[in-house]
Amino acid sequence: MGRTVPAANRAFDILELFLQDPLLSASDVFTRLGLPRTTVHELLVTLVDRRYLVQVPGQPMRYRLGVRLFQLGSVFAEHVDLAREAHRVANDVAGACDETVHVAVLEGRDVIYIARVESTHPVRMVSAVGRRLPAHCTGVGKMLLSDLSPETLDVLYPPNSPLATMTRNSNSSAARLKSALRGVRQEGLAFDESESSEDVHCVAAGVRDHTGTMVAAMSISVPTTRWNAEARTNLTRLVRDGAGRLSESLGYRLPAP
Template sequence: MKKVTTSIPALDKIMRVFDYLLECDGATFTQIHQHSGIAKSSTSSLLNGMVAHGLLRQEKDKYYLGLRLYELGNKASEQYDIKKIALPILEEIRDSTGLTCHLGVLEGASPIYLLKLESPQAIVIRSWEGKRLSLHSSGLGKVLIAWLNSEDLDELLPEDQLLPRFTETTITDINILKQELAGIRRRGWGYDNEEDCQGVRCIAVPVFNHQGKVVAALSASGVAFQIPDDKRESLATLMMDASRRLTHLLH
C-alpha cells in the first residue's frame, strides 16, 4: 500500500483508506483500521464522512469504494486529454527529424489517428486525424497490438483470417505477423517497411499507462529516403525516448 505523507494528515488518512480498498473487495471497519494504521476513533469518523460524501458505500459490515469516485474518474478522464499532453513531444520529433508525426490509439478493431503533425518538408504523407489504419501493415497498428494477450489478439486477427496485401512487403501470414509482434516487444519499437503504402516507411513506439498497458502509440513517417536503413536505429532510439517521456507524463 502506498504511504505518502503531506502537510494535510486528514487527506493522507483518506488516501490510505482508498489505497487499501483498491486492493481488496470490500473491507470491515476492523480491517481498515488495522491496515491503514489510523486510530479507531479517527477511523470511525473518517469512514462516516466518506460515506456521507459518496466516496465510500457501506453494505452491512463492509465498506466499498463509492460511485462518487466513478463520477470523478470519468470527469478526470475527459479533462486528461492525451492529445494535449503528447503534442509538445510530437512537435519535438517533427522538428528534429523533419518527418510526419502521429499519435494513434486502438478504437475497437482499428487503429485510428488522433493527432497528425505535417512534415516541414515539401513531402506529403497521405493521412489525416480520424483516419483508420490496418492492424497488420501499419507500424502504429502493429505496436498497438504487440502487447495484447493471445486471446485478445486472436479475437482481432483470427488465425483463419486472410490478411490483405497492400504492397510487396506486406505481411499476409498470421504466424509471421506474430513473430513480428514478438520482435516488437523485444526491441520496443515497430517498423513499417513500405508495408502499407509503397515508398512510405514508419517507426512507431508504444505508450503505456500506469498498469503497463499500451494505451496509445507515437509514429514518425516519411518516404524511403527520409528513413534509410542506416538511420533506422537512431530514429528508433529517439522515438523510444519520446515514448518513455509520454508514458511518464501519463502516470
C-alpha cells in the same frame, strides 16, 4: 521564479519514496532522506492528518499512501485529453527531427490517427487525422497489437485467415503477423517497412496511461530515400523518448526495477 519552500519539498520527497516501496516506516524515511528525526515525525503526522498517508493497522510506525492521492490522481486522469497531449508531444518530436510524426489508437483491426505533425519535406503518405488503416500494415498498429493477449489476437485474426494488403510489402498472413508481434513485444518497437506506403518507412513505440495500459502508439515516418542505419538509430531514440514523455503526461510511471 519564486523560491521553493523547503518544508513542502521535504513532504513531497517523503511521498515520492512510496513510488518505490508501498510500505515505509519512519525509520526508513529518516535513513533514505537524511532528515532530522523530529522533522520526519512532524511531516508524517501532517501527511497523515491531511490523508496523504495512512498508518498501517496494527503497525503504527509504518505508513502507506492515503486516499487523498487517489482522489487527486482520479481528477487528473479525468481531465487528460489524449489527442491534445498527443499533438503537443508529437510537435516537439517533429521539431527535433523534421520528420512526420503520428499518434494513433487501436479500434478492432484498424488504427485511427488522432495526431499528425508534418515534416517540412514533402512526403506522400496515406495517413491523416481521423483516417483508419489496417493495423497490421502500420508501425503504430503493430505496436498496439503487440500489447493484446494471444486470445484476443486469435479473435481478431483467426488462424489461417488472409489479411488485406496495402503494398507488395504488407503482411498477408495472420500466422506471420503473430510471429512478428512477438518480436515487437520483446523489442518494444515496431517498424513499417513500406507496408502502408511504398516509399515510406517508420518506427513506432507504445504509449501507456496511468493504469499501465497501452492506449496509443507514436511513430516517426520518413521517405525510404532517407531511411538508413543512422536514421534508424536516431529516430528510434526520438520515438522512444517521445512515447515516454506522452505516457508520462498521461500519468504513467515506469515499474520499479
